[in-house]
Structures are given as structure tokens and as C-alpha cells.
Amino acid sequence: MTVTSTRQSSGGVRALYSGNARAVVGRGLLATRSTNWIIVLTGVFEPVFYLLALGIGLGGYIGGVQNAQGDTIPYAAYIAPALLAVSAMNGAIYDSTWNVFFKMHFGKLYQGMLATRLGPLDVALGEISLALLRGAAYGLTFLLVMQALGLNLAWTAVLALPAILLIAFGFASLGMGITSYLKTFQQMDWIQFVMLPMFLFSATFYPLTVYPAPIQWFIQALPLWHGVELVRGLTTGALGPVMLVHLLYFLVMIALGLVFTTRRLRALFLD
Amino acid sequence: MPTPVITANALTKKYKDFAAVDGITFEVAPGESFGLLGPNGAGKSTTMRMVGAVSTRTSGDLTILDMDPNEQGPEIRAQLGVVPQADNLDTELRVRDNLLVYGRYFGLPRAVIAKRADELLDFAQLTEKAKAKVDDLSGGMKRRLTIARALINDPRILLLDEPTSGLDPQARHILWDRLFRLKEQGTTLVLTTHYMDEAEQLCDRLVVVDKGQIMAEGSPAALIREHSSKEVLEVRFGSDKNEGASAKLEGIGRLEVLPDRILIYSDNGEAALVEVVKRGLEPITSLVRRSSLEDVFLRLTGRTLIE
Ligand SMILES: Nc1ncnc2c1ncn2[C@@H]1O[C@H](COP(=O)(O)OP(=O)(O)OP(=O)(O)O)[C@@H](O)[C@H]1O
Ligand SMILES: [Mg+2]
Numbered sequence: 338m339t340v341t342s343t344r345q346s347s348g349g350v351r352a353l354y355s356g357n358a359r360a361v362v363g364r365g366l367l368a369t370r371s372t373n374w375i376i377v378l379t380g381v382f383e384p385v386f387y388l389l390a391l392g393i394g395l396g397g398y399i400g401g402v403q404n405a406q407g408d409t410i411p412y413a414a415y416i417a418p419a420l421l422a423v424s425a426m427n428g429a430i431y432d433s434t435w436n437v438f439f440k441m442h443f444g445k446l447y448q449g450m451l452a453t454r455l456g457p458l459d460v461a462l463g464e465i466s467l468a469l470l471r472g473a474a475y476g477l478t479f480l481l482v483m484q485a486l487g488l489n490l491a492w493t494a495v496l497a498l499p500a501i502l503l504i505a506f507g508f509a510s511l512g513m514g515i516t517s518y519l520k521t522f523q524q525m526d527w528i529q530f531v532m533l534p535m536f537l538f539s540a541t542f543y544p545l546t547v548y549p550a551p552i553q554w555f556i557q558a559l560p561l562w563h564g565v566e567l568v569r570g571l572t573t574g575a576l577g578p579v580m581l582v583h584l585l586y587f588l589v590m591i592a593l594g595l596v597f598t599t600r601r602l603r604a605l606f607l608d
Numbered sequence: 609m610p611t612p613v614i615t616a617n618a619l620t621k622k623y624k625d626f627a628a629v630d631g632i633t634f635e636v637a638p639g640e641s642f643g644l645l646g647p648n649g650a651g652k653s654t655t656m657r658m659v660g661a662v663s664t665r666t667s668g669d670l671t672i673l674d675m676d677p678n679e680q681g682p683e684i685r686a687q688l689g690v691v692p693q694a695d696n697l698d699t700e701l702r703v704r705d706n707l708l709v710y711g712r713y714f715g716l717p718r719a720v721i722a723k724r725a726d727e728l729l730d731f732a733q734l735t736e737k738a739k740a741k742v743d744d745l746s747g748g749m750k751r752r753l754t755i756a757r758a759l760i761n762d763p764r765i766l767l768l769d770e771p772t773s774g775l776d777p778q779a780r781h782i783l784w785d786r787l788f789r790l791k792e793q794g795t796t797l798v799l800t801t802h803y804m805d806e807a808e809q810l811c812d813r814l815v816v817v818d819k820g821q822i823m824a825e826g827s828p829a830a831l832i833r834e835h836s837s838k839e840v841l842e843v844r845f846g847s848d849k850n851e852g853a854s855a856k857l858e859g860i861g862r863l864e865v866l867p868d869r870i871l872i873y874s875d876n877g878e879a880a881l882v883e884v885v886k887r888g889l890e891p892i893t894s895l896v897r898r899s900s901l902e903d904v905f906l907r908l909t910g911r912t913l914i915e
């Protein structure tokens with residue numbers, strides 16, 4: 338009798354994916370019926386409150402701000418796209434971090450899913466899509482508020498919709514990727530610890546030029562800044578080739594998140 | 609002989625240096641009902657997880673329905689029904705939705721799933737609970753729902769890891785009845801248990817596993833015939849006297865001295881009891897029974913199944 342040692346992680350896509358992420362999304366939507374709607378509404382209204390308080394209130398004192406092309410635009414129209422990116426981010430992060438953390442460690446949902454025809458990539462893609470949907474819903478609501486307040490300055494604002502899908506996808510993907518490696522509540526708190534300063538300092542409320550150069554570089558490495566700049570370009574009509582960089586940034590983020598989530602699901606539930 | 613649906617050859621699973629499954633070899637024929645019998649930590653669940661294509665083997669070969677679980681996990685799992693040792697029902701969904709959603713994981717059309725879900729609810733005697741929350745079901749109902757869920761894809765092989773553990777006798781009998789029907793319909797069953805009566809009831813053939821290795825293999829009757837006597841005489845003398853009494857029992861039959869009783873293996877239990885009394889011993893209680901798989905296990909491992 339010979340003992341053939343097996344190739345640990347062979348398999349390829351056939352071992353990882355069955356092309357059925359929509360079943361995971363379907364399950365998520367059905368389970369959403371028992372969601373805590375207060376939390377959802379808070380997530381939707383938070384950026385709207387910021388917009389009203391800072392954009393309209395504070396903006397009244399400040400007057401105009403210069404955009405990337407040197408045109409002066411109202412302060413509210415300057416921060417609104419940033420808050421739009423933030424609301425897409427918040428929605429995506431909500432599902433892909435805490436919700437995923439609980440499912441990974443306290444429920445046996447993924448274990449059950451992975452005993453079926455689903456592969457880890459189906460589960461990753463499905464769960465990320467679900468988070469992305471929430472991000473998109475938050476973003477869309479906010480975009481409508483912006484429209485109602487006349488803060489969309491250019492026709493390219495319609496492209497903000499696919500942009501927020503991309504942003505939500507990126508944050509959902511990376512959020513789940515990171516969460517899948519975290520084991521304790523303390524580690525989860527770190528996510529919050531990073532999110533708040535990122536929200537405040539990513540050229541959300543004032544241009545990056547107020548910072549010294551090294552800090553500018555640091556912020557430019559963070560995902561939210563790319564999201565803010567991308568959406569701001571589209572809603573204010575200040576477009577440029579740099580948009581492609583933002584786009585690429587999010588595509589890489591999505592890919593990384595998917596790879597890490599899939600790996601981790603495989604390691605945890607298909608050991 | 610038809611091609612086996614499961615072939616395991618020197619199958620091994622190691623966690624670090626510890627071999628949870630240590631080179632086991634077996635085959636399961638289509639339509640067969642195959643059991644893994646063994647005590648806690650024997651490696652039963654680990655074996656089931658490898659067969660279920662949710663755990664990667666460390667070495668050895670494993671073929672399920674002509675496929676290698678390392679390469680074609682999703683395709684293999686598409687043909688399996690899995691009842692894990694601990695229920696993992698979706699507690700955020702209601703009873704019937706658990707079946708519907710699970711069916712979708714297999715990519716089955718909604719209409720097919722809906723029809724099967726109703727049949728399976730009936731089969732599991734849960735039709736009235738269709739809209740209940742999973743957390744509100746009793747342990748036995750959860751187990752039946754888990755089995756119903758495992759059947760939603762009309763699997764060729766049903767893997768049951770301790771299907772009745774933690775259930776009261778009545779609930780166990782209901783489950784056995786359901787499993788027996790599946791067997792009659794030709795579904796291949798692979799089950800683990802540490803209840804010998806369950807193994808005797810449900811398994812055509814079984815392996816006795818201990819410390820990750822197979823100790824014996826055969827049908828329940830053959831195993832008993834081979835490794836035990838026809839009857840067993842159980843005598844008790846009181847906890848501290850068993851040890852001393854055993855010295856005087858030599859030669860009546862093979863002896864097993866347990867903390868609470870002594871087992872004497874003999875083809876004629878009554879005759880053995882007469883002999884015990886003749887030797888001037890007065891057991892507090894005595895009992896003659898047929899040999900069971902428990903005795904086979906004791907013989908093979910020197911330990912009882914349920915500690
Ligand atoms: N993920 C794991 N990491 C490390 N050791 C493990 C792991 N899973 C199982 N083991 C060990 O492997 C051995 C076999 O475990 P397994 O669960 O297969 O036993 P079992 O026969 O199913 O027992 P039981 O009757 O209690 O369910 C045990 O010693 C267990 O501690
Ligand atoms: Mg077990």
C-alpha cells in the first residue's frame with residue numbers, strides 16, 4: 338500500500354467556485370427581514386446630518402471653496418460628494434465587518450454553506466455583494482438628497498452612481514478580507530479606530546493642501562481619499578486623468594479583498 | 609460488485625503532529641448503509657468531514673463518486689447530504705426558509721425546491737412548524753430539520769454524524785424509522801455513532817474505529833460472532849468486591865472486569881451462572897444477555913464505548 342501525499346492547496350477555481358454567489362445574496366436578503374432598521378436608518382441619516390450642519394450651516398459662513406480646477410464652488414457642494422463616498426463606505430463596512438465577524442465566530446452559517454455545492458469564492462462574493470448593496474443603497478439615498486438640494490453641479494454626477502457602487506464594492510471586499518483575519522473584539526475595535534480619522538481627514542471637509550507634504554502622501558494612500566476625489570470630480574464636473582488612478586485603486590482593493598476572504602474562508606471552514 | 613461510491617485508502621488527517629485519522633482504508637458500495645463506530649475522539653467526525661469534502665486530507669487517497677475532493681469539492685458536495693454532529697441550521701431564517709435557501713445553495717430551480725421542501729417537511733413531521741423560528745424547535749425537531757435539509761438536493765450519499773445523539777428514546781426511534789425508509793429507497797448512508805443499538809439497527813456493515821485506526825470490519829452480526837461469544841453473563845458483587853471475585857471466576861469463560869461489574873463471555877449464560885454459584889460466589893445481581901457490539905468494542909480496545 339503506497340501513501341501518496343497530497344498537494345495541499347491544489348484544486349484551482351473548480352474547488353473554489355460554483356458560480357452561484359447569488360444564492361448567498363438571496364439568503365442575505367431574506368435574513369435582512371429581521372434587521373434592526375434603526376441601525377440602518379442611522380447609517381443613512383448620519384451623512385445627511387453632516388451635510389446639513391456643516392455644508393449648509395457652516396458653509397454659510399465660509400462661502401465658496403476652490404475645486405481641483407481652480408473654480409469656486411459652494412462649500413456644501415464641496416463636501417457633499419465626500420459625504421456621498423462616506424455613506425457608501427459606511428453601508429459597505431457595516432455588513433462586511435461586524436456582521437461578518439459574528440457569522441465567522443459565533444454562527445455556523447458559513448460552515449453550513451460550505452457543506453453544499455457552494456465554494457468559498459461563492460460565499461465571499463455573495464457576502465461582499467450584500468455589503469455592497471447596503472453601501473449602494475445608502476449612497477443612492479444620499480445622491481438623491483444632493484440632487485434635491487441642488488448640489489450636483491455637472492451632468493457627470495450620474496456617473497457618481499456607478500462610482501459609489503465601485504467604492505462600496507471596494508470597502509465591502511477589503512472590509513470582509515480584513516475582518517476574516519480578526520479574532521477578538523479588541524481587534525475589531527481597531528477598525529473603528531482607523532475609520533474615524535480617515536473620515537475626518539481624507540479631504541472630506543477641506544482640501545488636502547492644508548497639510549504638510551508627508552501627511553498628504555499618507556492620506557493619499559488611504560482608500561477613502563480616492564473615493565472622495567473620484568466622486569467629487571464627477572459631481573462637480575472637475576474631471577481629469579487622475580480619475581483612472583482612483584478607479585484602479587478600487588479595482589485592486591476589490592481583488593485583494595476577494596482573494597484574502599476566499600483564502601481565509603477556505604482555511605477556516607475547509608481546513 | 610458495483611463500483612464503490614466512496615473509496616478511502618490509507619486516509620490520514622493530522623493536526624500538527626497528532627494523527628486524528630491514522631491511515632484508514634474502506635469502501636462503501638452504492639445503496640449500502642455503512643457505519644463508523646467508536647468512542648469519543650476516535651476520529652469519526654474528522655473522517656466524515658473529509659468524506660464530505662470540507663476537510664483536506666493530509667495523506668492517503670480518497671475518491672468520492674469518482675472524484676477527488678481536493679480538486680472537485682463543490683461538485684462532490686453537490687451530490688452529498690450532510691448532517692453534521694452539531695446542528696448548523698440558519699437561525700436567522702424560519703423552518704421552511706431553511707430548506708428553500710439551502711436548496712438554492714445547490715443551484716436548484718425554485719419550483720423544484722418548493723415542492724421538495726413541502727415533501728420533506730412532511731417526511732420530517734414538521735409541516736406544522738413550517739413558519740416557526742429555528743430556535744423555537746426542540747432538539748429532536750432540529751435534528752429532523754437538519755436531516756430534511758440534507759435531503760433537499762436528493763443526494764446520492766447521506767452523511768450522518770451521530771444523527772441521534774442527545775435525543776430521547778422516542779425521538780431516536782422516529783429518526784431511525786425515517787433513516788430506514790431512506791435506506792429502502794436506495795440512498796447510500798454513511799453514519800457515525802457510539803450507540804451500538806443504533807449501529808445494529810441501521811448498518812449493513814461497519815468499521816470499529818479507535819484512535820484514528822480501524823480495529824475491525826464487518827456486518828454487526830459477523831463482528832459479534834467473530835469477536836464475542838453468543839451470550840454474556842453480567843454479575844455484580846459491589847464496587848470493591850468485583851476485583852476479588854474475579855480471581856475465583858477463572859475458567860468459566862473470558863472475563864472482563866469493569867469497575868461496576870464483571871462480564872463473563874460464554875455461549876450458555878445460564879450454565880455459566882450455575883457455575884458461578886457452585887464456586888460459592890453470591891452476586892448481588894446477575895443478568896444473561898446476548899452479545900452486542902459493545903462487547904466487540906470492549907474486546908478490541910479494552911475500553912467501553914460510552915465512558
Ligand atoms: N480542528 C482540530 N484541531 C486539532 N485537533 C482536532 C481538530 N478536530 C479534531 N481534532 C482532534 O482529533 C481527534 C478526533 O476528533 P473527532 O472529532 O474526529 O472525533 P470523534 O470520533 O468524532 O469523537 P466524538 O465521538 O466525540 O464526536 C480528537 O482528539 C480531536 O481533539
Ligand atoms: Mg464526532
